[in-house]
Every structure is written in C-alpha cells, then in structure tokens.
Amino acid sequence: MKVLVAVKYAVDFNIKPRLKQDGSDVDIAGVKMSINPFDEIAVEEAVRLKERGIAAEVVVVTIGGEPSRDALRHALAMGAGRAILVQTEVELQPLAVAKMLRAVVQREQPDLIILGKLAIGEDAGQTGQMLAALLGTGQGAFASALNVKDGEVEVTREIDGGTEVIALRLPAVVTADLRLNEPRFIKLPNLMMAKKKPIETILDSDLGIDISPRLKLLKVAEPPVRQAGVRVQNVQQLIEHLRDAKVIP
Amino acid sequence: MSILILAEHDGVHLKQSVRQAVSAAAAWLQPIHLLVAGAETAALVREAAAISTVTRVIDMQAPQFQHPLAEDVAAALLELGRDYRVIIAAHTAFGRSVLPRVAALLDVAMVSDVLSIATPATYTRPIYAGNVLATLESRDPIQVLTVRASSHVVAGNDGAAEIVQAQAPAATSHSRWVSETRNLSDRPELASARVVISGGRSLGSQFNAVLDPLARRLGAALGATRACVDAGFAPNDIQVGQTGTVVAPDLYIAVGISGAVQHLAGMRGSKVIVAINHDPDAAIFQNADFGLVADLFEAVPELTAALK
Numbered sequence: 001m002k003v004l005v006a007v008k009y010a011v012d013f014n015i016k017p018r019l020k021q022d023g024s025d026v027d028i029a030g031v032k033m034s035i036n037p038f039d040e041i042a043v044e045e046a047v048r049l050k051e052r053g054i055a056a057e058v059v060v061v062t063i064g065g066e067p068s069r070d071a072l073r074h075a076l077a078m079g080a081g082r083a084i085l086v087q088t089e090v091e092l093q094p095l096a097v098a099k100m101l102r103a104v105v106q107r108e109q110p111d112l113i114i115l116g117k118l119a120i121g122e123d124a125g126q127t128g129q130m131l132a133a134l135l136g137t138g139q140g141a142f143a144s145a146l147n148v149k150d151g152e153v154e155v156t157r158e159i160d161g162g163t164e165v166i167a168l169r170l171p172a173v174v175t176a177d178l179r180l181n182e183p184r185f186i187k188l189p190n191l192m193m194a195k196k197k198p199i200e201t202i203l204d205s206d207l208g209i210d211i212s213p214r215l216k217l218l219k220v221a222e223p224p225v226r227q228a229g230v231r232v233q234n235v236q237q238l239i240e241h242l243r244d245a246k247v248i249p
Numbered sequence: 250m251s252i253l254i255l256a257e258h259d260g261v262h263l264k265q266s267v268r269q270a271v272s273a274a275a276a277w278l279q280p281i282h283l284l285v286a287g288a289e290t291a292a293l294v295r296e297a298a299a300i301s302t303v304t305r306v307i308d309m310q311a312p313q314f315q316h317p318l319a320e321d322v323a324a325a326l327l328e329l330g331r332d333y334r335v336i337i338a339a340h341t342a343f344g345r346s347v348l349p350r351v352a353a354l355l356d357v358a359m360v361s362d363v364l365s366i367a368t369p370a371t372y373t374r375p376i377y378a379g380n381v382l383a384t385l386e387s388r389d390p391i392q393v394l395t396v397r398a399s400s401h402v403v404a405g406n407d408g409a410a411e412i413v414q415a416q417a418p419a420a421t422s423h424s425r426w427v428s429e430t431r432n433l434s435d436r437p438e439l440a441s442a443r444v445v446i447s448g449g450r451s452l453g454s455q456f457n458a459v460l461d462p463l464a465r466r467l468g469a470a471l472g473a474t475r476a477c478v479d480a481g482f483a484p485n486d487i488q489v490g491q492t493g494t495v496v497a498p499d500l501y502i503a504v505g506i507s508g509a510v511q512h513l514a515g516m517r518g519s520k521v522i523v524a525i526n527h528d529p530d531a532a533i534f535q536n537a538d539f540g541l542v543a544d545l546f547e548a549v550p551e552l553t554a555a556l557k
C-alpha cells in the first residue's frame with residue numbers, strides 16, 4: 001500500500017502574529033515557520049503504517065515556495081521515503097491546494113491520502129474534504145484512530161458529543177486530528193540521513209491548474225481587547241461581583 | 250435567489266446552531282430555506298418550519314440519513330444547491346465535514362467560521378487561533394460558508410414555513426457508518442450552555458469530583474483544556490479551544506487553566522470570565538473579568554458551598 005501525506009509549511013504555533021502597519025495582512029516576514037502540527041501527526045501515522053508493514057511506501061508532498069523544503073525534510077527525517085515539492089509563489093487557497101493535490105494523486109496513485117485537519121494560520125480546515133470530493137473518494141475527517149484492513153480504512157472520527165467510526169473503501173482521504181498519535185522526536189542522524197532522500201520538484205505551471213485566488217483579503221485587525229479585570233481577594237467577593245453582573249442567582 | 254441552510258439534528262431535535270445559522274442568513278434579505286435530511290423526519294420538519302424567518306423546509310428522507318455521512322449529505326446539498334446563491338451550515342464537526350465537499354464540487358471557495366457578515370459576500374472570520382480577525386470578500390457566484398454559532402443570535406419560534414418533499418440522491422458506496430459513541434451526560438450541551446466551567450490538567454483525577462458539584466449548582470456544562478483531555482482526565486468532546494468547541498456563554502469559569510492562546514481561542518467571546526489559578530502571573534488573568542489567586546482544591550469547594 002502506498003500512502004501520500006500532504007504537509008504545509010506554516011507559521012509556528014508559538015508565534016503571536018504581527019499585523020502590517022496598514023492593516024492589509026499579517027506580517028510574516030522573518031517569522032519562524034514549521035511543519036503544520038496536524039501534518040506532523042499525519043506523517044507520523046503514515047510512518048507507523050510503514051513500520052507495521054501495512055504501507056510499502058510513504059510519499060510526502062508540499063505546495064509552496066523554496067523554504068517549504070524544510071517541512072519536507074522534517075517529514076523525511078521522521079521516516080517518509082521520498083518527497084515532492086510543487087513549487088509556487090502564489091498564496092494558495094484551499095480549493096487551489098486541493099486541485100493541485102488531486103493532480104499529484106493522479107500521478108502517484110496512492111491508496112491512502114492523509115492530510116492535517118487544519119493548517120494553522122489561515123485556520124480553514126477545508127482541503128482534505130475538498131480533495132476527497134474532487135477525487136470522488138470517501139473521506140474520514142478529524143481522525144483520532146486509523147485501522148487499515150481488507151481494502152478499507154476504518155476511521156474513528158472526533159465529532160461533537162463523542163466519536164464515530166466509519167469505514168472507507170480505498171483509495172480514501174483522511175484528515176488527522178490531534179489525538180491520532182504523538183509525533184516522534186527527530187534524532188540528529190535521521191536528519192542527516194534525510195538529506196540524502198530525494199525531493200522531486202514540480203513547477204505549479206506544469207500542472208496547468210487555475211490557482212487564481214477566489215477570496216480577496218480586505219483587511220486584518222486585532223480582536224477587541226477585554227477590559228482589564230478585577231482581582232478579587234476571596235470567594236465571597238467573587239460571588240458578590242458575579243451577582244452584581246447577574247450571571248449567578 | 251434564496252439561501253439554503255443545512256439543518257443539523259440528532260434524529261430527535263434540531264441543533265440550536267441551526268437557529269443561529271438562520272439569523273446569520275438574515276444579512277441577505279432573501280428567502281431562507283432549510284434542508285432537513287433524515288431518516289424519520291416528521292417531528293424535525295415541524296420544528297424547522299416554526300423557526301422565525303424560514304420560508305421553506307425541504308424534507309429529504311432516506312435510510313442513509315439515519316447516520317449521515319458527509320458524502321451523502323454533500324450530495325443532497327448539491328442536488329439542490331445549484332439553484333441557490335448562498336449555502337450555509339453552522340461551523341460544527343458536521344458542517345465542517347460537509348460544506349468543503351459542496352464548495353469543491355461547485356468549484357467555488359468556502360469561507361469557514363464566519364463571525365459576522367457585512368455587506369453580503371464580505372465576511373469577518375478569525376485566523377491565527379483568533380488572534381487576528383480577517384475581513385474578506387468572495388466573488389464566487391455561489392457563496393458557501395460555515396458560521397460560528399455563538400456569534401449569532403438564536404432565531405425565534407414564530408415561523409410558518411411551507412414544507413416540500415425532495416428525493417434524496419443515491420447513497421454513496423465508498424463509505425459506510427460503523428458505530429458511534431456518545432458521551433452521555435445530563436448536563437446542558439457545551440456549545441450552547443449559558444454557564445461553562447472548565448478545568449485544566451492540574452485537576453487530575455479529581456476533575457469530576459471538584460467541578461461536578463459546582464456545575465450542578467449553576468446548571469453549567471463542563472469544559473476542559475487539551476492538556477487535561479490528553480491526560481485522560483476528561484472526555485475529548487468537552488475540549489474547549491481552537492481544536493475543540495468554541496463557546497461564548499454568559500459566564501465562563503476557568504479553573505486551574507494557564508490561558509494558552511489555543512484555549513483562549515475557544516472562550517474569549519464569553520460575556521463574563523472568571524479565572525481561579527494559584528499562579529498570579531498566569532496568562533488567563535489578563536483575559537478574566539474576575540481573577541482569584543487561590544488553590545483550586547480549596548476555592549472551588551468553598552464557592553460551591555457558598556452558593557447553596
């Protein structure tokens with residue numbers, strides 16, 4: 001079985017975003033980037049499938065500029081076998097990413113495709129479901145467990161109020177939730193070894209897909225700040241304040 | 250041109266978020282239609298038809314909607330969707346699974362987690378875990394969006410919509426439903442509760458013992474941080490935050506919670522926030538209306554007792 005994992009090079013989750021002076025966008029110049037945390041989980045799951053002898057090959061793909069090679073190296077160091085960079089300078093929206101990933105899927109013919117449930121930063125959470133729809137396959141969004149057997153993948157999904165198990169005929173698209181696994185730490189020798197693994201580069205123009213943005217960002221702003229609060233000295237004072245605010249009887 | 254809203258339900262009742270999606274749709278000043286896809290829908294359809302401002306309820310019954318898969322619900326929306334200018338669902342696990350499929354198959358963009366709608370087709374939504382609000386415009390012929398329920402008022406109950414039947418498309422053969430585990434509780438639903446009490450990992454195995462009596466006294470839902478859920482002290486479906494449920498109750502009590510941005514993303518819209526933490530420098534205090542520096546294992550039982 002072949003597994004394809006899509007990873008995004010995203011603003012590190014510890015970074016507090018700065019806005020550009022004119023409020024036109026978030027200023028990410030010089031900001032620390034990393035592999036999107038959900039995608040790291042997706043890679044970990046694929047590598048575990050390989051280690052358990054269920055997957056024969058793990059291929060990772062990213063769509064982005066030259067620096068996003070870093071995300072691919074990270075995935076290779078975790079244990080992916082080879083990588084593809086679809087090189088583009090365009091800031092892509094989920095529909096365009098899904099269309100490009102569809103083209104990569106058509107070339108690679110994987111049995112299982114794993115994405116993250118959400119790319120932090122834009123926080124859209126759309127690409128996996130869009131890709132499944134475009135491919136005409138089943139989808140298992142927000143997976144907290146996977147079980148591959150008999151040409152199917154059984155996916156435990158995190159839903160509101162509990163969990164749900166569904167079975168998808170392969171090929172299928174799954175998106176990783178946080179509790180799917182805990183990604184391994186990368187050891188230095190693995191990082192060195194990963195440098196020898198192949199990264200193939202495809203130009204966005206070679207895929208012949210219309211990736212022009214559909215959504216236009218008009219402005220960004222900070223959310224309203226909450227007013228400075230009151231420190232209460234004890235439980236009794238707290239209760240008085242809450243009664244004044246009419247939020248408790 | 251009308252607006253189509255996907256009505257989420259549990260087979261018995263509509264989710265409150267449907268009513269919030271309905272009031273979000275008012276921005277267009279257009280007729281509002283609701284799709285109820287279900288297996289035995291009679292009661293649900295009646296409930297839907299009574300929601301204020303809804304003009305039509307589309308009743309689509311089929312066995313596959315007993316346990317609806319995203320594939321089947323998306324197909325149902327597509328069957329109808331080409332006649333609509335706007336397709337809306339609440340930003341719940343259900344809406345988030347279905348609507349991206351619909352958008353992709355209509356070849357239009359989707360806007361997730363909409364907080365407010367300015368002029369139709371201009372939306373404000375949170376990015377960077379709610380640390381930034383982005384305002385954007387979609388120029389696609391069909392607008393597909395999920396709306397954050399807690400940012401919109403709950404539509405009332407004085408509607409009288411017409412009810413029409415629609416044929417469901419054939420069920421998918423790619424996927425099948427296997428089983429479901431619901432974490433049953435007699436507390437109010439987290440996403441729509443008026444009071445939420447959330448605990449952090451410091452509660453440990455005492456999570457329920459400490460918080461449950463207070464929750465009962467206040468008729469509150471329980472929430473938890475990711476660290477608390479990951480450690481196994483609370484079930485996953487009560488996680489509050491960027492990757493859990495977003496809540497905006499009248500009162501949010503954060504007990505032993507540090508105040509990480511990913512947690513704040515899920516509760517900063519609450520009206521009144523209380524923080525109880527023994528570390529006076531905890532970030533949560535900067536976001537709290539009332540802060541109490543105290544050991545939670547003493548303060549919470551004291552608070553519970555004082556509210557008798």
Ligand SMILES: Cc1cc2nc3c(=O)[nH]c(=O)nc-3n(C[C@H](O)[C@H](O)[C@H](O)COP(=O)(O)OP(=O)(O)OC[C@H]3O[C@@H](n4cnc5c(N)ncnc54)[C@H](O)[C@@H]3O)c2cc1C
Pocket residue numbers: 013037038120448449450451473474475476477488489490491492493504505506507508509510511512515525526527528531543544545546
């Ligand atoms: C991609 C991503 C997504 C995430 N999504 C979420 C999410 O949706 N929701 C979420 O909550 N987190 C999320 N997180 C995790 C988040 O970053 C924090 O790690 C988490 O919220 C911390 O939980 P905590 O406050 O319980 O634990 P800690 O940060 O360990 O804080 C414990 C607090 O308890 C206090 N304390 C300890 N003992 C006592 C006592 N006896 N009395 C009073 N106070 C006490 C301490 O002073 C401390 O402030 C996410 C992280 C990532 C990377």
Ligand SMILES: Nc1ncnc2c1ncn2[C@@H]1O[C@H](COP(=O)(O)O)[C@@H](O)[C@H]1O
Pocket residue numbers: 006007008009036038039061062063064092094097114115116117118119120122123124125126127128
């Ligand atoms: N530029 C990209 N390159 C590769 N994969 C991506 C890219 N953008 C998004 N993805 C994948 O799609 C998932 C969801 O992204 P999003 O829909 O943007 O929240 C991510 O977790 C990745 O797995």
